[in-house]
Amino acid sequence: MNAEVLVAGAGPAGLTAAIVLAQRGRQVVIVDAQAEGANTSRAAVVHPRTLEVLEAYGVADRLAAHGIHTPVFTIRDRDKVLVPVPFDGLPTAYPYTLMISQADTEAYLLARLEELGGKVIRPAHVNGIEQDADGVTAILDDGQRIRAAYLIGADGLNSTVRESAGIGFTGGTYAESFVLADVRLSGGVPQNEVILYFSPAGLVVVAPLPGGLHRIVATVEEAPKEPDIPFVQRLLDTRGPEAEPVRVEELVWGSRFRVHHRIADTYRQGRILLAGDAAHVHSPAGGQGMNLGIDDAVHLGEVLARVLDGEPESLLDSYAAAHRRQAEQVVTLAGRLTELATAASGRRVLRNLVLALAGRIPAVRNRLAWQLSGLNRRQAA
16 A cells, blocks of 8 residues: 555645545545646635634634635625625634635645645646555556555546546536636725625626735626636626726736536445545535535545544445535535526516515525535534
8 A cells, every 4th residue: 555545636625635634643645637836716715614624623723814704795786785694693713704715725725734744746647546345546647556545536527536436427517607807906895795796787796805806706608718807897897886886907817617516426436435526516606615625525534534543434425425415405505596696687686676575584694694604514514
C-alpha cells in the first residue's frame, strides 16, 4: 500500500477529506489533475453549518477572519424586499453567511493540510481504477500506479473515479446558462447583505466579497463566453436596484456555465466512495454546492478513520445512504429556487406577489434560514 486512503481531487471536498484523515493520524495521498494556481473563485458562500463541521479541524476561524460576514439573505424585486431571511438569530457561533472566494477557501484548506504534513501531487490525473477485495489501485495518466485501502472520488462533475466505478449520475441540465463575475461596484448595493433580485427581467444575485469586490450571478438564455462590463451593467440596470442604481467600475473576473442537477446512483461501490461534486451537482441558487461537499468530506473522513481503526465497514454504507438523502433534499431546494428565479416573464409579477405575502410569515423566513444555513443537517450528523 502507498497509502491507507487515496483522494482524487484537491477542491474543497477533497482537501477537507484529506485534512480530517491526516488529523486523525491516517496515511493519505491526494492527487489533482490541475496545475497549481489553476483554480478560480467560483463558489463564494460558506454557510454556518460548514463552519461548524470545520471547527474541529483548524480551518473555521481562519475562514471567518478573512471573509465578509453577511447576517441577512434577502429576495428582492428591484428595491422592494420580498423575503428577508435573517441568519443573525440562528443558534450557532456563526450566525451569518460568510462570503469568501473559493480560491481563498482552497488556499486555507491547503495550508492546514500542509501543517498536518500532507501535500497535493499535481498535475496527476486518475485515468483508471482497479479494485479487489483488499484495496484499490489508481492508474495515473503517466502510468504511475497508486495503491490504497480506500479511494475517495472528489474529482468533480466529470469524475473519472465515478465513471471508472460504473456509478450512474442521474439527472439533467437546466436550459438557461449562468453568468459569474467578480466586480467593483459603486452605487446602491448594501454591503452586509446577500441579495437575490427576482426582478421581472430575470434573476441577478449580488453579494459582497473581500477586497471591496462583489460577486454577480445571473441567469440568461445564452451567456457570453467572457462577460464584459457593458454586459454586467445591463444585467444590473434591468434587474438590480432602481432608486439608487449600481455602476460597474471594474470587472476582475468573469465566466459562464451550464447548470446540471444530478446525483450519483450510489456513493459507495466497495472500497470506492464519492464526495462533493462527484456525488452531486445542482443549481447555485442558495449557495449550497460547496457547502454540501465539505459536509460530505468531513463525515466521510471521520467514518473512514473509524473503519481503519477496526470498526465495521457498514459505517461506510450509513455515510453513503445518509449523505445521498441530504443531497436529494438540497437538490430539491435549489431546484425550487431556480424554478422561481427562472419563471417565464408572464408569471414573474404574480410570483413576486406570492413571495411578498409568504415573506411576511415568520415560520417561512425561519424555515428558509435553517435550510439555507445548513443547520437542518445537524440531525443527520
